[in-house]
Amino acid sequence: MSIEIQIRQALERAEEYIAYLATRPDKELAKRLDIFHKQFIIAEKEKLTSSLELLEIWRSQTIQARIRKAENNIADVPSEMELAIADMESFEEKAEQRQEILNEASSTVIEEAEQPQEKEKNSPDNPEQLSLF
Known part of the structure; x- marks a missing residue:
């Protein structure tokens, strides 16, 4: 162009x-002005009057x-x-939270599954329940 x-x-x-x-950070605008200044010096040495005019417009707008x-x-x-x-950080944080919940739930399920089996082995048969058959 x-x-x-x-x-x-x-x-x-x-x-x-x-x-x-x-809407850009002030640090970015300051950096732009610094770049325009450096380009202005180069354009001045090369006697590029059109470039000087464009750089001055951009500098003024900044x-x-x-x-x-x-x-x-x-x-x-x-x-x-x-x-x-x-x-991405939010997604990773939610994934970690879900994993923690899953780990807690699975350990609870495992503990609950082990407990009834132990009770069934240790408890004698209830005669009232057998009489129903």
Whole structure:
């Protein structure tokens, strides 16, 4: 995609881009600004005026997003990766809980199964029950 098209899209979608950036962590926005600064220095050395213009637009939008985030106390939205990791951890925790319940239940069933067998062997036949036959 050419720089001119990127500049046009950055200007047309500025509000959408700023709103998205405002949901990102401040640390990430600071890192973006640092990267833009480094790219700006390289573009300046290479005399890439179109790139300089695009980088300035992005830098300005990132600064606006940080200001909006601070003024409106906008919470960070977790990334898809963070959400996926949280889902996996939750699934593993539930699986462990189920396994514990299963282990407890199976040990209880085993204990109960062993106890009646011992009682049957030790208890004499009840004559009242035999008379029914």
